Amino acid sequence: MTIQSVKLAKLVLSPINVRQAGEDFIEQLAADIAARGLIQNLIVTPAKKPRGTFAVIAGSRRLRALELLAQRGDIDAASYDVPVLVLSGSDALLSETSLAENFQKLAMNPADECRAFQHFMGTGGDIDGVARRFGITRRFVEGRLRLADLAEPIFTALAERRISLDIAKAYASTASQDRQLMVWQAYGNQSYQSADSIRRIIANETMKSSEPVARYVGEAAYVAAGGKVENDLFSDDGDRWVDPGIAQTLAAAKLEAEALRLGEEQGLAWVRPIAGTSTWEAARDLHRIHLPTLPLTLEQAERLDTIATRLEEIEDAMQGVEGDEDEATYAALEEEHETLSDEAQEIHDRPQILPDELKQKVGTFLLLGRDGTTTLDTTYYSETPIRVVAIEPDADGDEDKAGEDGGERAPRGFHIEEGPVTTGRSAAAPVAPEAEAPGGKALSQVLYDQLTVQRRDVLAASILANPALALDYLLFAMIDGRVNMLSHSGTTIRASHPQDPMLAKSVPATRARDYLAEAYDGLDASWTEACDKSSSGAATIGRFEAFRALGDEAKTAWLAWIVAASFEAKDGYTAKQNALQNRLATILDIDVATWWRPTAENFFDRVSKGVLLSLLDEVGGPALSARHASQKKPEIAASCEKLFAGEAIVEAEVKAAALAWVPNAMRFLDQADDADTGNNDDADAGFADLIVSQDPGIDDDDDAGDDIGDDIDIADLIGNDPDDDAANINDAANDEIEIVAAE
Incomplete structure (x- = not known):
């Protein structure tokens, strides 16, 4: 082994160098080399081609940094000497050396980095100079200097790797060591605390x-009032104001003045400021005023009729557009439809009429948006119930015209009906027993709401000990919410109707849809009839108790149905399939072709002639597609329908390919299945293994279940007698249950 100098132009990256993707931080490394030169030599071996060159087997990042400097003209590749260690040996030995050189590197402790930057600053350096010499940003240097000023116990924990760099950054989000120590002493020994939770605790009073x-007040006004600002070097959410009380006081005064000005300008009885976008809490004891809207002019009414007629024409035309060849036509129709719909909506969204005689009786709210700007709410409220009735004009009156353009007649005036002042609950209304305080008076609304939340928490804590009852409740809430529109089960658990991109009546019928409908008809719905008609609450209880009394087989059938009825067709408005649905299809080993076949109605009539010919070429080769090339599209579609239904007389291999074909949109493209996940049959059971018992008595050859369910016994799970003959989930799902999404 010898160390010598080699011109940069004579160095190439060796194909056996283990670090091939070494582009990270090349700019930073290049800046460091430009400032200090190459500190560590490269490891090379003589290259076979081109003659006289050397292949770099260790030091690829340094090589790329040098090449970057050469590209910029900072150094001359032909004359720049690079110190190298020359090795010789087999490719295996050289590759092992490359791996060892990279593998044995140990990242520098962040605490050491902090001390180093602090040292540079103490020897007369400046932040910008240090950043330039190391090829890093000013913010990075400031961050390391902030970490160097951490309270001693926290910095020591970072140096000893007892806390991560992210945790240290969370503590350093404030420059106050007193606040750091306060949080450290309270939470430093709790290993479950995350960086986000530490940052939230520190920021609680900022x-x-x-x-x-803060945006509304402005930093200049805040600082002028004595407020202090701390730079948060580890977050992109902005700096921290450590005296939030000052900002809130300034904001309140500014909002009050603006509300007063707007109230006088608008002529309203009051305008109340809210440091937020919601009026729910502030308006809960007020009465919303429903105002009439500005009437349609004759011109607007005629325009709406014209738009409605044209929209119908466009919709009919869009239905007749076929295939890719008319994409431009379809896009133009779609754009016109959208433009006209927006225009019609603008006409319908006419402004409300606030009569002058009503202004001194109502008020509204001044809202503060997330961007720090204020807006005046367009909804009006009063402390007294007020009803505004427009007085229709006389049929032959002249003053009833909306304008000189011959528009519709405007109201001749308004009749205002006022009721007694109330706080939202009628004085004569009886107090509900649950809202009654000792002595017969009603609890305040705020107190009653707080008590309901606390009562809810007691129920939630208690049901943890009875998972069987929780499962019954979960199933009932989802199913009853679907089959009974007025169901109130007292939970957020829902299995609402999927938001399909098309109405059911617009989708061609399929075998799977018929199968689902038959399955739904076969479910045990006796529990839905068990209800007390005297009250809705009693009716819900009656259905719940009847559902609990069902056997395991009936419950698992309903479980399978409600899951099936919850599937979305796709993820929102995107064209992406749902990855988890695709994984389910793989576990179930679904063969889409046995459930769905392409027909003229559902596919062939909906694509262009070119697509059909390409499909025929795909399943039968050029000879089959050429046979239909001269035919018209309807004829090709009819031939395809017979071919892909297995009714055409063709070669056996062509028939097999046609019967197996479905479009990509009908396939379940499982990414996990494409990549070898290493899952086995035991893993397929997934969460079920955690909550159900195993039944070793099930025959492994029992073909009732696929992947899931052959060894699942849910008797213990749903709370029935374990000696009962509990139904196997897949037996119920595959043999007895046919599932339908309720229309």
């Missing part, structure tokens, strides 16, 4: 400069 109140 305000981000990106918050609405």
Whole structure:
């Protein structure tokens, strides 16, 4: 082994160098080499071609940094000497050396980096100079210097690797060592605390400069009032204001003044400021005023009729557009439809009429948006119930015209009906027993709401000990919510109707849809009839108790149905398939071709002639596609329908390919299945293994279940007698249950 100098132009990257993807931080490394030169030599071996060159087997990042400097003109590749260690040996030995050189490197402790930057600053360096010499950003240097100023116990924990760099950054989000130590002493020994939780605890008594109140007040006004700002070097959410009380006081005064000005300008009884976008809490004891809208002019009414007629024409035309060849036509129709729909919506969204005689009786709210700007709410409220009735004009009156353009007649005036002042609950209304305080008076709304939340928490804590009852409740809430529109089960658990991209009546019928409908008809729905008609609450209880009394087989049938009825067709408005649905299809080993066949109605009539010919070429080769090339599209579609239904007389291999074909949109493209996940049959059971018992008595050859369910016994799970003959999940799902998404 010898160390010598080699011109940069004579160095190439060896194909056996283990670090081939070494582009990270090349700019930073190049800046360091430009400032200090190459500190560590490269390891090379003589290259066979081109003659006289050397292949770099260790030091690829340094080589790329040098090449970057040469490209910029900072160094001359032909004359720049690079110190190298020359090795000779077999490719295996050289590759092992490359791996060892890279594998044995140990990243520098962040605490050491902090001390180093602190040392540079103490020897007369400046932040910008250090950043340039090391090829890093000023913010990075400031961050390491902030970490160097951590309270001693926290910095020591970082140096000893007892806390991560992210945790240390969370503590350093404030420059106050007192606040750091306060949080460290309370939470430093709790290993479950995350960086986010530490940052939230530290920020609890501060305000981000990106918050609405801070944006509204402005940093200049805040600082002028004595507020202090801490730079948060480890977050992109803005700096921290450590005196939020000052900002809130300034914001309140500014909002009050603006509300007063707007109230006088608008002539309203009051305008109340809210440091947020929601009026729910502030308006809960007020009465919303429903105002009439500005009437349609004759011109607007005629325009709406014209738009409605044209929209019908466009929709009919769009239905007749076929295939890719008319994409431009379809896009133009779609754009026109959208433009006209927007225009019609603008006409319908006419402004409300606030009569002058009503202004001194109502008010509204001044809202503070997330961007720190204010807006005046367009909804009006009063402390007294008020009803505004428009007085229709006389049929032959002249003053009833909306304008000189001959528009529709405007109201001749308004009749305002006022009721007694109330706080939202009628004085004569009886107090509900649950809202009654000792002595017969009603609890305040805020207290009652707080008590309902606390009562809910007691129920939630108690049901943890009875998972069988929880499962019954879960199934009932999902199913009853679907089959009974007025169901109130007291939970957020839902299995709402999927938001399909098309109405069911617009989708061609399929074998799977018929199978689902038959399955739904076969479910045990006796529990839905068990209800007390005296009250909705009693009816719900009656159905719940009847559902609990069902056997295991009936419950698992309903379980399978509600899951099946919950599937979405696709992820929102995207064209992407749902990855988890695809994985389920793989586990179930679904053969789409046995459930769905392409027909003229559902596919062939909906694509272009070119697509059909390409499909025929795919399943039968050029000879089959050429046979149909001269035919018209309807004829080709009819031939395809017979071929892909297995009714055409063709070669056996062509028939097999046609019967197996389905479009990609009908395939379940499972990414996990494409990549070898190493899953086995035991893993397929997944979460079921955690909550159900295993039944060793099931025959492994029992073909009732596929992947899931052959060894699942849910008797213990749903709370029935374990000695009962519990139904196997897949037996119920595959042999007895046919599932339908309820229309």
